[in-house]
Structures are given as C-alpha cells and as structure tokens.
Amino acid sequence: xxxxxxxxxxxxxxxxxxxxxxxxxxxxxxxxxxxxxxxxxxxxxxxxxxxxxxxxxxxxxxxxxxxxxxxxxxxxxxxxxxxxxxxxxxxxxxxxxxxxxxxxxxxxxxxxxxxxxxxxxxxxxxxxxxxxxxxxxxxxxxxxxxxxxxxxxxxxxxxxxxxxxxxxxxxxxxxxxxxxxxxxxxxxxxxxxxxxxxxxxxxxxxxxxxxxxxxxxxxxxxxxxxxxxxxxxxxxxxxxxxxxxxxxxxxxxxxxxxxxxxxxxxxxxxxxxxxxxxxxxxxxxxxxxxxxxxxxxxxxxxxxxxxxxxxxxxxxxxxxxxxxxxxxxxxxxxxxxxxxxxxxxxxxxxxxxxxxxxxxxxxxxxxxxxxxxxxxxxxxxxxxxxxxxxxxxxxxxxxxxxxxxxxxxxxxxxxxxxxxxxxxx
Amino acid sequence: xxxxxxxxxxxxxxxxxxxxxxxxxxxxxxxxxxxxxxxxxxxxxxxxxxxxxxxxxxxxxxxxxxxxxxxxxxxxxxxxxxxxxxxxxxxxxxxxxxxxxxxxxxxxxxxxxxxxxxxxxxxxxxxxxxxxxxx
Numbered sequence: 001x002x003x004x005x006x007x008x009x010x011x012x013x014x015x016x017x018x019x020x021x022x023x024x025x026x027x028x029x030x031x032x033x034x035x036x037x038x039x040x041x042x043x044x045x046x047x048x049x050x051x052x053x054x055x056x057x058x059x060x061x062x063x064x065x066x067x068x069x070x071x072x073x074x075x076x077x078x079x080x081x082x083x084x085x086x087x088x089x090x091x092x093x094x095x096x097x098x099x100x101x102x103x104x105x106x107x108x109x110x111x112x113x114x115x116x117x118x119x120x121x122x123x124x125x126x127x128x129x130x131x132x133x134x135x136x137x138x139x140x141x142x143x144x145x146x147x148x149x150x151x152x153x154x155x156x157x158x159x160x161x162x163x164x165x166x167x168x169x170x171x172x173x174x175x176x177x178x179x180x181x182x183x184x185x186x187x188x189x190x191x192x193x194x195x196x197x198x199x200x201x202x203x204x205x206x207x208x209x210x211x212x213x214x215x216x217x218x219x220x221x222x223x224x225x226x227x228x229x230x231x232x233x234x235x236x237x238x239x240x241x242x243x244x245x246x247x248x249x250x251x252x253x254x255x256x257x258x259x260x261x262x263x264x265x266x267x268x269x270x271x272x273x274x275x276x277x278x279x280x281x282x283x284x285x286x287x288x289x290x291x292x293x294x295x296x297x298x299x300x301x302x303x304x305x306x307x308x309x310x311x312x313x314x315x316x317x318x319x320x321x322x323x324x325x326x327x328x329x330x331x332x333x334x335x336x337x338x339x340x341x342x343x344x345x346x347x348x349x350x351x352x353x354x355x356x357x358x359x360x361x362x363x364x365x366x367x368x369x370x371x372x373x374x375x376x377x378x379x380x381x382x383x384x385x386x387x388x389x390x391x392x393x394x395x396x397x398x399x400x401x402x403x404x405x406x407x408x409x410x411x412x413x414x415x416x417x418x419x420x421x422x423x424x425x
Numbered sequence: 426x427x428x429x430x431x432x433x434x435x436x437x438x439x440x441x442x443x444x445x446x447x448x449x450x451x452x453x454x455x456x457x458x459x460x461x462x463x464x465x466x467x468x469x470x471x472x473x474x475x476x477x478x479x480x481x482x483x484x485x486x487x488x489x490x491x492x493x494x495x496x497x498x499x500x501x502x503x504x505x506x507x508x509x510x511x512x513x514x515x516x517x518x519x520x521x522x523x524x525x526x527x528x529x530x531x532x533x534x535x536x537x538x539x540x541x542x543x544x545x546x547x548x549x550x551x552x553x554x555x556x557x558x559x560x
Contacts, residue, residue: 196520200490203517206542208448211456214545218459235448 003148004034004141007121007129010150011039014053014123018043019164021120022059027133030141031119032068041072044102055102058167074102105171119145120160127152128160191257197369198250201377205239205246212236242377249379253368256386263309263390267415270304270313270346274337277317292330295321299337304346305415312387313412316395319380320350320408327354328405344414345393351407356399365397384410438556439481442466443473443499444488444515449541453486456545462552470494479507483556486539489516489525497525513555514538 011018018040022028031037044055057074059065119131127150134146151157212232216224255261278295306313317335324333331353339346357365364370366385369378381395388395388410395410440462444450450466457464465482467473470491485503489496500512514537516522522538539551 196518200516200518200521203542204446204449207517208446208452210542211452211545215452215455215459218545235452239448 003145010123010129016124017054019122020057021164023117024136025060025062026136027119028059028065030144034141040102057104058107061106074104122161125161128157201246205242208239209236246377249377252383253379265307265309267305267307268310270306271299273310273313274317277314281318281321293328295333297335301339304339306412307415308391316384319384324350324352328352345411346414347409347411349407349409353405357406437463438483439463440484441482442486443470445491460549470499474502477503477506485512486515489514489521517541
C-alpha cells in the first residue's frame with residue numbers, strides 16, 4: 001500500500017479524534033492537493049457511530065493557506081476563547097460534547113529542525129503515522145516524502161500525541177503572552193500620556209501664584225492699594241485651591257486605575273446626602289457672590305435608603321453642582337431625586353440653564369481630561385463615573401431639549417424607601 | 426524690584442499674550458507692564474486673531490493648549506497676517522512644544538519657547554533676549 005493510501009485510510013478510520021501536525025507550508029499544500037483537508041472537513045461534519053470527532057490541525061501559514069482555510073470555513077482556534085481550555089487539554093476525553101469540531105492553530109514559525117520536520121498523524125490515540133520528508137520543495141506527496149513509521153504501540157502513539165498537544169497548547173500560551181504584552185504596552189502609553197497632561201495641568205496654576213507673589217515682593221508693599229491686595233490674595237487662593245483639587249483628583253484617578261479606591265459603604269438616606277451637599281454648596285463664598293443663581297431641590301420620597309460611601313456620593317453631587325454653576329450665568333439649577341420602584345433604582349439629576357455640552361466633547365465627556373474649562377481639573381467626571389459604577393449605578397448627561405443647558409443624571413440601587421407604605425423590598 | 430528694561434529704544438516694546446487662563450493673562454500683563462512693556466492679553470485665540478493687525482506687536486507670547494484653536498494654528502494664521510512678527514510659545518509642557526513642532530511646524534527655527542511656570546525676572550530676561558535678537 002502506498003504511503004498516501006495508508007494516510008487516507010488511517011484518516012478515514014478515525015472514530016473520535018484525529019490530530020495532524022504539518023511541519024511546513026509545502027507539507028500543508030501537498031496534503032491539500034491529495035484532498036486530506038476536504039476529507040477532514042467531511043469527517044468533522046458527519047458522526048461516527050453517533051459520536052462526533054475532534055479534528056485538530058497544526059500548521060504554519062501564509063496567505064495561500066489562509067485563503068484555503070477561509071474558503072473551507074474551518075475554525076481557527078488561535079484565541080483562547082474559541083476552544084475551552086479543558087476540552088483541548090484533557091488527555092482522555094478528547095470530545096465531550098456531541099459537536100464535531102475541526103480546529104486549526106497556526107505555528108508561528110516552522111518547527112525547529114531538531115523538534116520535528118515530520119508530518120505527524122495521530123488517530124484515536126491508538127495509531128500514529130509519522131512521515132519524513134526528503135524534499136520539501138516537491139509539490140507531490142509521493143515525490144516529497146521519504147520513510148514513514150506507522151505504529152499502534154501505545155508508548156509511541158502517546159509520545160506523538162504529547163508532541164502535538166504541547167505545540168497546540170504552546171500556541172495558546174504564546175497568544176496569551178502576546179495579548180498581555182500588547183495590553184501592557186497600551187496601558188503604559190496611556191499612563192505616560194496621563195502623566196504628561198497631569199504635569200501640564202499642575203504647572204498651569206503655579207504661574208499666577210508665582211508671578212503674583214513676585215509682583216508683591218518687588219513692589220513697595222506700603223503703597224499697594226487695599227483692592228489690589230485683595231485681588232492678589234483672591235487670585236492666589238483660587239489657584240492654590242485648584243492645585244489642591246487637582247492633587248486630590250490625580251490621587252483619586254491613580255487609585256481608580258490601580259483598583260485601590262476603597263468605598264466605605266453604609267446604609268444612608270440619599271435625600272439627606274443631597275440636601276447636605278446643596279447646603280454646603282450654598283455656604284460657599286464664591287456661590288454666595290453669584291446671587292443670580294439659585295438651587296431648587298425636589299424629591300417625592302421622604303427617605304430613600306441606599307448603601308453607599310456617603311463622602312464619595314457627596315463628592316459627585318458637589319462636582320455636578322460646581323459644573324452647573326460654572327456654566328450658568330443666571331437662573332435656577334434644578335436638583336431632582338426620583339425613585340423608580342420597578343427597577344429599584346433612584347436617579348439624581350442636576351439640570352442647569354448654561355451653555356450646554358459641546359458636541360465634540362460629548363463622546364469623551366466622562367474620560368480623563370476631556371474638557372479644559374476654567375477652574376476645572378478635567379478629572380471630575382471621570383472620577384464620578386468610576387465611583388457611580390463601583391456602586392452599581394450609571395451616570396450620563398444630556399443637553400436639554402429646550403436648547404438651554406445640560407442635565408447630568410446618575411442612578412443608584414435602592415435598598416428601600418419610606419413614605420410609600422405599599423413599597424416593600 | 427525687577428530692574429526696568431530701558432534699552433533706550435525710547436518706545437515701549439509691545440507684547441501680545443494669548444493664553445486661555447485668565448489668571449495667567451492678568452498676572453503676566455501686570456508683570457510686563459511693571460517692567461516697562463506695553464502688553465495686551467486675550468484668553469480667546471480666535472478673538473486674538475480677529476483683532477490682530479500687522480506691525481502692532483514686537484513679540485507674541487502664545488500658549489499652546491487652548492480650546493477652539495491651539496497655539497500652533499494661531500501662529501500659522503498670524504504669520505499669514507504679519508510674517509515678521511516674533512513669536513514665542515509660552516507653555517507648561519515642553520513635550521507639547523516638541524510634539525507639535527515635530528508634527529506640523531518643522532520650519533520653526535530655534536527653541537522659541539518659554540516654559541511655565543517661570544519667575545518674573547527670568548521671564549523678562551528671556552523676553553528681552555528674544556526681542557534684542559536681530560531679525
């Protein structure tokens with residue numbers, strides 16, 4: 001019997017599993033020419049005694065092979081997701097389910113000479129056929145192959161099986177390492193960019209402080225007018241506050257990104273947090289000077305219990321309020337707390353009548369340094385989103401339908417609310 | 426007190442600052458005036474461009490990262506109006522300067538930038554140096 005006939009017969013005899021390692025591009029092309037791939041495809045779509053076959057091929061690849069495989073619609077199982085690990089690695093149950101499977105993984109390069117330059121076929125873990133090639137450049141199977149070793153001896157078959165499995169798994173590991181490395185490189189790049197922007201943002205408020213102090217030092221201080229001095233102090237205070245906020249925000253971002261932002265959750269009344277945040281905001285001097293803006297607050301429930309980190313939620317509310325103030329010249333800022341009993345969610349909205357959100361900023365609104373607004377750090381909404389999501393809620397923004405200003409919303413899961421006796425947990 | 430720069434050009438040197446931080450503008454204007462310059466400032470680059478007239482300034486100090494129009498595009502536009510005006514970038518990030526320069530403006534000669542934050546005295550020194558350089 002010729003080698004190719006033996007090969008074909010062996011393939012046809014497969015009942016549960018067939019593994020084929022092809023050492024070179026040409027080896028693949030020769031097998032393809034004698035119809036092996038087509039045969040594999042057929043075997044993978046038919047059942048043998050009611051059982052499905054697991055068929056796997058290892059091969060180097062090039063454009064021509066990619067095209068053949070594409071046309072035959074064979075699954076390529078390079079990524080870890082397409083074949084569950086346990087299934088492909090389990091030594092004694094090659095095919096647990098009843099779905100036949102024909103999978104291909106690509107050898108990154110042709111195997112080293114000392115590992116294997118042979119074509120290896122392992123069938124049902126009972127028989128192996130190992131074919132040496134004498135001249136890889138030959139197109140036909142007969143011309144290219146040399147000595148073949150056919151074996152049904154268990155130690156031999158298992159040895160070839162393990163060579164195959166090692167290559168098979170190695171490709172998966174290699175892919176994982178490659179993906180992890182790509183993720184790290186990207187993360188590194190983003191981290192570097194963040195540091196650059198953060199450094200820029202930190203340096204900016206230093207200039208007014210440094211220059212103002214310099215001006216005061218270099219002038220005759222006895223001659224400085226009271227208003228001028230007040231202006232200078234306010235300017236220094238404003239920029240120092242901004243630096244303080246920036247340094248806190250950068251620390252928060254660092255914690256968020258290293259996943260070490262700890263939430264101290266406790267059950268509290270959300271209305272209470274909202275009211276306190278508004279009161280605190282109203283006491284703020286800058287706000288008091290803006291007499292033409294007021295905050296209106298409504299909530300239909302008396303108490304809405306949520307399990308949250310009180311300070312963090314207050315931080316978000318005050319950030320949304322300060323955003324609303326920043327972009328509003330005059331009018332009312334509406335804070336609305338609405339309970340949705342069906343979804344057991346509460347939503348808090350902060351609506352302003354400012355200039356609204358610019359369309360180009362919208363897609364990046366909750367990303368780091370998305371907008372550069374006067375007195376803002378560009379990190380507040382990113383931090384807010386991370387905190388809200390860590391509480392199982394959502395945060396989003398819309399421009400108001402009347403064209404005036406924007407509304408920010410966030411939701412939180414509710415534990416229970418009072419004043420609605422029909423509502424139980 | 427920082428020494429007044431009297432280069433004996435009789436006329437005050439005119440400087441235009443464009444920076445989107447109003448506090449930076451206000452304070453730099455003060456510093457420059459105290460040191461014998463005539464200074465204008467804009468926190469909106471578009472407005473600065475609209476009001477810009479050829480021959481009206483001896484030096485432009487431009488911030489780089491600004492909304493609506495960055496310092497480099499402002500530079501390009503202004504050069505169309507007044508090709509002789511001296512421009513210096515005033516930036517809190519040398520990296521931005523280098524990056525923009527590499528990407529878009531290879532024809533910029535010399536390192537015409539001042540890094541923020543800068544002490545008043547050093548700022549005045551650097552400005553004088555740039556203005557005194559032969560055109």
